[in-house]
Amino acid sequence: MIDGLNPGFILILGALLVPLTSGFIRSLLVLALPVLGFAQMISLGLGSWGVIDMLGLQVVLTHIDPLSRVFGIIFHIAAFAALLYSLHVKDTVQHIATLIYAGSAIGAIFAGDLLTLFVFWEITAVSSVFLIWASRTERAFRSGVRYLIIQVTSGVILLGGIALYVADTGSLAFGPMELGSFATWAFLIAFGIKAAFPLLHNWVQDSYPEATVTGTVVLSAFTTKLAIYALARAFPGTDLLIYIGVVMVIFPVVFATLENDLRRTLAYSMNSQQGFMVIGIGIGTEMALNGVAAHASVSILYTCLLFMCTGAILYRTGTAKATELGSLYKSMPLTAFFAVIGSLVIVAFPLTAAFASKSLILSASLKEGYYFVWLFMLFGAVAVIDNIGLKIPVFGFFRRNAEKDPAPVQDAPAHMLLAMALLTGLAILAGVMPGAFFSLLPYDVSYEVYTASHVVTQLQLILFATLAFALALRLGVYPGLKSAINLDFDWFYRKAGKSLAITTGTLILTVWTAFINLCQRGVAGVISLAVDTHGDGKTMSRTVSSSAAVVAIVALFGVILLVAYQF
Amino acid sequence: MSRNTDKKYWLDQPGATDKVFRVVVLLAILAAIPDILALFDFVYHKHTSTDMEDIPVFYGLYAMISFLALLVVAKTVRPFLTRKEDYYD
Amino acid sequence: MSLVASHAPVLAIIIPLLAAPVCAMLRGTTFPWFLTTVISALSFAVSVQILLTVSDTGPISYMLGGWAAPWGIEYVADPLSAFVMLIISGISTGVLLYARESIAKEVPPHQLGLFFSAYLLALAGMMGITVTGDAFNIFVFLEITSLSSYVLIAMGEKADRRALTSAFQYLIIGTIGATFILIGVGLLYMMTGTLNIADIASRFDAIADTRPVRAAVAFLIIGIAIKLAMFPFHVWLPNAYSYAPSIVTAFFAGTATKVSVYLLLRFIFTIFGAEFSFGVVSLSELLMPLGVIAFLSMSTVAIFQTNVKRLLAFSSVAQLGYMTVGIALASEAGLTASILHIFNHAIVKTGLFLSVGCMVFVAGSAYLKDLEGIGSRMPLTTFGFVLGGLALIGVPLTPGFVSKWYLVMATLERGDFLGYALTAGMLLSSLLAVIYIWRVVEVAYFRPAPADAEAREAPLSLLIPTWIFIIGSFYFGIQTTVNVGFAEKAASFLMGGL
Amino acid sequence: MEQFTDIFLMLLLVAGALSVLYVRNLFVATMLLGAVSFIMALIFVSLDAVDVAFTEAAVGAGISTVLYLGTLALVGSDEKPARRRALVPLLVSLLVGTALVYATFDMPAFGRADNPVQTHVAPRYIEESPKEIGVPNMVTSVLASYRGFDTFGEVTVIFTAGIGVLLILSQLRRRREDEADLTDGPDTDTNMDNDAAASASPAERVGSEHDLVPHVVAKLLIPFILLFALYVQFHGDFGPGGGFQAGVIFAAGFILYSLIFGLHFTRQIVSTRLVKFLLALGVVLYGGVGVVSLFLGGNFLDYNVLSADPVAGQHLGILLVELGVGITVTAAMIAIFYAFAGRAEGRGNDIN
Structure with missing residues (x-):
């Protein structure tokens, strides 16, 4: 293996070979790359x-320590599983985007300084948006644009933070820092956007369900966990994070x-699970950080697994809405099986990995005396x-549809099932052998x-x-699922001011809306002013009059x- | 998969959901039993970190209450939040 | 070799200067081009030699005619002038590699001898301005450069007759600028009795408080600002760059305004001295707002352009705004950023104009409406453009990032509100750059190509030089020791006085 | 008396300049401009700057006027009426003008012996140049030797102007010919030499063939003009004059000839290609002297090494470079005249 090469580069550079291949060779290539990256990571050991x-x-360029290694391992596994899951895809762009995206996420994990981190940070943003656009629908395109804007904004804020940080400290070192200066706040916000902090979170639920079947699986694995990693590295023990996490x-x-949409449900739940990790970082003890690393890894396993299952449903039936599904266990028994296991993992059933990881964070919070936080968790x-x-197995697979079950379909393709089996196996293995699992964690526990x-x-x-x-x-008190949209905070940026009276009369909302409106009008004003003065043939762009120039x-x-x- | 349509599924039988429900209740009771017994320091010793955990079947009750709260909140906010599918289009 | 070594400063100028009349007499299509390319490469080689010598042993002085300094004309190659010479001759050589097929389409074959003669004159003129140590000699070479550039720009008239009017406009405004510089130099001569730059500088402090000197400062700054296309004197530039032949645009975009930036540095720091320029006359307060307006306003204007060449031209005005701001910061860091940006912008903008030149070569137009779907028709060219665009925006690993980084560091170094505001302004301007580059990308990749458009890549003789600049720009964005090293050396030299 | 002359000339200059501004007929304005140039030349004489006066007379009053006339033949002599009064520009100019006048208050008084201009660099020119260069005309030694490189640059400027005019105007001519005569086919790829051959056509109207008096006077005058030019050229070392003035006068002779007898006769003697060659030759000659000195071990344009005796070397060098200047200037003037007159001729306008 090449000495000191950041494993991320193997995937990124390998992605460039993808267009040259096709068929079996391509499958082999895309599966080999994560394996090679993994081998490179292992062979490097720890160091800079x-x-x-x-x-x-x-x-x-490359820095491996115990914290980054955990994330590196799970990222490689996720990349491998996701690529295995998407072998059937013929779209070259998606393969390339997946590899570059996964590679840059891995690269970011192993970035030894802020600048390298920033570069990879931006590459993840730009490469991942193609997974959303790959759906090739108008909705996905617009969602992707919103996604890109938000992700790039995160990068810009990060860059601004880096500039200020260098000006303050004269160093690019990426390590624990005190929240206080402009620079560190900028970092927190940049990481927070990617980690989907409350009110900064909508891009997750907005974009993940719009991505392709395979794209969602890939997306769910990296971006948010990368942010968790960055937070864990920079802000362990920052009290503010506990409250944000709650x-x-x-x-x-x-x-x-x-x-109603199962994939969107998953996206929300993933967001919630992310909160556990943010709390863990906020607590910041060794045990809590171990819990964060462990839970991040496990969460990648089960989120990917469940996105794979729902993805398989979508792939076969064309929808992932609870109201349109029913009795799929008959025609997709294996998928249903993996979904059940995945559900057991996510609920932290004993003998599954989450049982081990989640309890680390919970115990750490109790140990430090955060009882209310513990209750919220x-x-x-x-x-x-x-x-x-319960919702995914029941509504997705076992319950009979109130009107009519969808027509029987085939079970998921073999490579998808293999990918699910791989993740299932790992989740169970880690649950059965928590000792081995914990030995990978950054601190001795x-x-x-x-x-x-x-x-x-x-x-x-x-x-x-x-x-x-x-x-x-x-008793019929479960809120009936409806094919509908639930307004979330993104309403503010997608719909502000349009139907003020209908939604809510609260003062806060009014003020918010007024504010947003004002901003919008301000922005519109600036834009139209710019067009009026700088547009083609307008004052500022006029170049015809020499005499005016002479007067000037x-x-x-x-x-x-x-x-x-x-x- | 026409084969599947011929096959009889247990879940399709009348009353199957009732049976499932009964099993769930039974399992829940089973899970609560050790807690009750722990009151008398019987069978096993319960490790607790907080006083709350000393309440019998604390976890079970908390789970029920949590879910109830979730339902109430969800149902309350729903009218404010739900829009037609093409709301944003 | 000793002949070359001992006469290097003058050789870099007289080689192209003497080749120009020879070239004017040549006939045929290939030979004038070949001669010009060889001459330019020679000049480049000499420049490299000068730069190496200067960084080894310090400034070189050369007495023309063998007359000692204040009486005769002196050539001085110091770290700054040697660096700028390297940029000019390097860009020129790269552009010439590209010129053969490109110019054959834009200029009638029987005029190629004269055309390349004018090109060589422009090259020699710019090199002369850079290396001369004599204030009046600057004016003489400025005239050579200006006249030849008017002619070269007017040569675009075969493709678009507006080249003539824009060259004429440039002539009017440029002549005013040159006259202002001449008057300024004249006033300085009147007050000091000498034309040698070092000599003026040494006598400057004694007479700095007189009115004619203050008037001279005003004349010189405005004169140079016109040549530099500093906002709001930039009106000649967009037209000239849009309608000139592709290689002329690429050549001038990389060099002409940079030479003016050099002149500004030379006058402000070497002759007037930083203390006088910023302490007594407070040029900062004048240059700073102009620079800021330039990079904000002109980037905005660029967004609305329908012609890619014109778009890039406005972007050039904006980039010159960065350099102006760097100078106006009046600190070594700001100066380093400015000098660095001279280099970085030169290489990036030349690459961009060359890739647009490829598009014009094939599609026959630089208007966005004619470039729809060019990304699939000319993948290599368009990809080159995109990479160049990234460098212009200032994406990391590109030179644009490096110089913006230095500039931001220089503004933050102030530590006051203005510093933060400037930083914010620069980030905003980068965002505007994203938009105008994206406009081209959108047209190139997301619009379907017209059905009748043929898919044909530009010939290799155009593509290879274009990519040399693109790859070169990435090289200097990653391996920054060369450009940053020389820029730092030049900046500390300027700040340290003569 | 001297003061009186100065003031009188100054008033005359102002009056002339104002009248140029007010006259609406461009032909008249051009003539007045010539007069203004002459007055300027007189003022220069009065300031003891004879060389400058010489140049001003030859270039400002002579060639420029002819070129203006050539242009007027193309565009007509009526000025486009101004649409509006430019009040703001006037105001701005006045304000800035005031500020500039203020700037003159600190100026050293004219001609004082203790001015920086007189005390710093100049003394050496006055004291040493007879020994170092040995040319009686100090102006020539400064221009051609001490600051010889500037002069080289200026020759290059003229060369640039010449090729610029050749490039732009010849292209325009060609375009017009292409548009007018598409049937001519591939023969368009030539240069202006063809005009000489085509000049026999009746459309050729430059030159006033039927005016006897100008013909006779010109025939008498032109040889003397050329002779005078040669005198100015080669006597520049000793008295006022030099390559610039000589070149202009030389060119004036040819231009006068063209004006009287028609362009094609001149072209038969001095073809466009020859003009182009001479244009380049002058620069090459000047630069060549520099390169030779470089190879002989001196610096660029160091004439000392051209001969065993440094002063003789300076003489030789100055002679050669002045010749280079003269050649290029002559050629450039003729080239510019050809280009303009050629256009007028093509249009069928008479430039007389």
């Missing part, structure tokens, strides 16, 4: 490589409950049981996963949540003359 003195600052856990679950855990753990009380309490939580769900269904020359000459005299 590619240290360059650039513009008087130190750039470190809101993040709670806020999306309401939407997940109401959502428990609430989030219950919500995910109902929203995903002595944490006993399988105690009787832990198993019992978790089972209680799961089963009573199931009971409540069943009761709600029986003479006038400015006079000004300088007067300035120079200093009367």
Whole structure:
């Protein structure tokens, strides 16, 4: 292996070979690349490589430490699984975008300084948008544009932060920092956008369901987890993150409950799970950070797995809306099986990986005395049981459709099932052997996963949540799913001011809307002013009149003359 | 897959959902039992970090309450949030 | 070799200058081009030699006619002038590699001898301005450069008759600029009794407080600003660049205004001295707003252009705004950024204009409406344009990023509100650059090509030089020691006085 | 008396300039401009700048006027009436003008011996140039030797102007010919030499063939003009004069000949290609002297090395470079005249 080469480059450069291949060779190539990257990562071990003195600052192209290695491992696995899942895709662009996107995410994980991080950060943004556009629908295109704007904004803020940071400290080093200066706030916001902090989160639910079947799987794996990694590296123990995390856990679950589209439901739940990790970073103890790394990895496993299952449904039936599905277990038994396992993982059933990872964060919060935070997380855990753990198997596969079950279809293609099996296997393996799993984590932990009380309490939580769900269904109080859109915060930027009276009369909203309107009008004003003055043939772009230029020359000459005299 | 249409599925039988429900209730009760027994320090010792956890079947109750709260909130905000599918188009 | 070494400063100028009349007498189509290319390459080689010598042993002085300095004319190659010479001759050589097929389409064959003669004169003129150490000699070479550039721009008239009017407009405005410079030099001569730059500089402080000197400052700054196309004196530039033949545009975009920036630096720092320029006369307060308006307003104007050449021309005015701001910061960091941007922008903009030249060569027009779907018709050219566009925007790993980085560092170094405001303005301007580049990308890739358009890539003789510039620009964006090193050296030299 | 002359000439100059502004007929304006140039030349004489006066008379009053006339033959002599009064520009100009006048208050008084101009660099020219260069006309030694490179640059400027005119105007001519006579086919790829051959056509109207008096006077005058030009050229070392003035006078002779007898006769003697060759030759000659000095071990344009005796070398060098200047200037003037007159001729206008 090439000494010190950032494994991300293997995927990125390999992507350039994709157009030259086709058929079997291409399948082999795209599957080999993550494996090669993985091997490169393992062979490198821990350390720093590619240290360059650039513009008087130190750039470190490759830096591997225990924290980044966990993320590196899981990113490689996710890349492999996602590529395996998308082998049937004939669209070259998607393969290239996937490889570059995964490669740049891995590159970012192993970036040893802020500048390298920024470069990869932007590449992830630009490459991933093609996975959304690959749907080739008007909706997806517009969603992709919104996505791109938000992602690039994150990059721009990051760059601004880097500039300020260098001005402050004279260094590009990427390590723990104190929230205080403009620079660090800029970092927090840049990371927060990608991590889908509350109110900054809408791009997730807006874009993921618009991407292609395979694209969503890929998207779900990298961007948000990359942000979690960046937060974990820069801001461990920042109290503010705990509160952000709590809101993040709670806020999306309401939407997940109401959502009809299973992929969008997943996107909301993923967002909520992300909150656990943000809380963990906020707590910042070694145990909590271990929990963050572990839960991020596990969350990639089950999110990918469930997006694969729902993706398979979409691929076969053409829809992923709960109201249009029913009894799919008959025709897609294997997919249904994997969905059930995936659900068990996400609810943190004993013997699954999440059982081990989630309890790390929960225990860490109790240990530090954050009881209310712990209660909120428990609430989030219950919500995910109902929203995903039960909703996807029940509505997606087992319940009979109230009107008419969709026509029988084939089960998912073999390579998709293989990908699901791979992730399922890993999730179970990590759950069965928590010791091996924990040995990969950045810090040494002595944490006993399988105690009787832990198993019992978790089972209680799961089963009573199931009971409540069943009761709600029986009593008919479960909110009926409707094919509809639920307004989220993105309403503010997608629809502001249009139907003020209908939505809500609250003062906050009015003020918000007025403010947004004002901004819009301001922006529109600036734009139209720019068009009026700078447009083609308008004052500023006029170049025909020499005499006007001469008058300007003479006038400015006079000004300088007067300035120079200093009367 | 025409084969599937001929096949009889257990879930399609009348009353199957009732049976599923009964199993769920049973399992829930089973999960609660150790907690009840723990009151008498029987069978197993419960590790607790907070006083709350000492409440019998705390996790089960909390799960029920949480879900109820979720439902209430969701149903309350729904009228404000739900729009037609083509709202943004 | 010792002949070359000992006469290097003058050789870099007289080689093209003497080749020009020879070239004018040549007939045929290929030979004038070949001669010009060889001459330009020679000049480039000499420039490299000068730069290496200067960075080894310090400034070189050369006495023309063997007369000692204040009496005769002196040539001085210092880190700044050697660096700018390298840029000019390098860009010129690269553009010439591209010229053969491109110009054959734009200029009638029997005029090629005269055309390349004018080209060589422009090259020699710019090199002369850069290396001369004599204020009046600057004016003489300025005239050679100006006259030849009017002619070269007018040569676009075969394709578009508006080339004539724009050359005429340039002539009117440019002549005013040259006259202003001449008057300024004259006033300085009157007050100091000498024309040698070093000599003027040494006598400047004694007479700095007199009115004629202040008037001279005003004349010189305005005169140079006109030549530099500083906002609002830029009106000649967009037209001239849009209608000139492709290679002329590429050549001038990379060099002509840069030479004026050099002149501005030379007068402000070497002759007047930083303390006088910014402390006594407060040029900052004048240059700063003009620079800021330039990069904000002209970037906005560029967005609305329908002709890609014109779009790039306005973008050039905007980029010159960055350089102006860098100078107006009056700090070593700002100066470094400006000098660095001279180099970086030269290489990037030349690459961009060359790739547009390829499009014009095949599609026959630089108007956006005629370039729809050009991305699929000319993939290599268009991809080159996109890469150049990225460099213009200032994406990391490109030279545009490096110089903007230095500029931002220089503004932040101030640490006051103005510094932050300037930084914000520059980021906004980069955003505007994204928009205007995106406009071209959108037309090139997202509009269907007209059905009757043939899919044909530009010939290799055009593509290869274009890509040399594109790849070169990325090279200097990643491997920054060369350009940054020389820029820093030149900046510290200027700040350290003579 | 001297003061009186100065003031009188100054008033005359202002009056002339104002009248140029007010006259609406461009032909009259051109003539007045010539007069203004002459007055300028007189003022220069009065300031003891005889060389400058010489140049002003030859270029400003002579050639420029002819070229203006050539242009008027193309565009007509009526000025387009001004549409509006440019009040703002006037105001701006006045203000800036005032500021500039203010700038003159600190100027050193004219002609004072202790001015910087007189005390710093100039003394060496006055004291050393007879020894170093040995040319009696100090102006020539400064121009051609001390600051010889500037002069080289100026010759190049003239050369540039010449090829510029050749490039632009010949292309325009060709376009017109292409448009007018498409049947001519491929023969368009030539240069202006063809005009000489085509000049026998009746359309050829440059030259006033029937005016006897100008014909006779011109025939008498032109040899003397050319002789005078040669005198000015080669006597530049000793008295006022030199390559620039000589070149202009030389060209004036040819131009006068064309005006009287018609363009094609002149072209038969001095073909366009020859003009182009001479244009380049002058620059090459000047630069060649520099290169030779370079190879002989001196710096560029160091005439000392041209001969064993430095002063003789300076003499030789100055003679050669002045010759180069004269050749290029002559050729450039003729080229410009050809280009303009050729256009007028093509249009069938008479430039007389």
